[in-house]
Amino acid sequence: MSRTRYNLEISTDDYRHLKKIAAQEGTTVADLMRRATRLLLFVLSIKQDPDARLMVKRGDELQEIILDLI
Secondary structure, eight states: OOOOOOOOOOOHHHHHHHHHHHHHHTSOHHHHHHHHHHHHHHHHHHHHOTTOOEEEEETTEEEEEOGGGO
């Protein structure tokens, strides 16, 4: 897979938060951003399909994620 370099400006607070999560996950901020991009593309593909729903299950509770917020 080829890659394209892209510079992105984010808030200092967001960067600090991502850096902390990256350390906890044993990865890099860049890898988190790549993973987040793939997740966003997946979510947007669901949004395009009127018959698809994005659901989260916690224990016995099932909740739909409303994609109009994204």
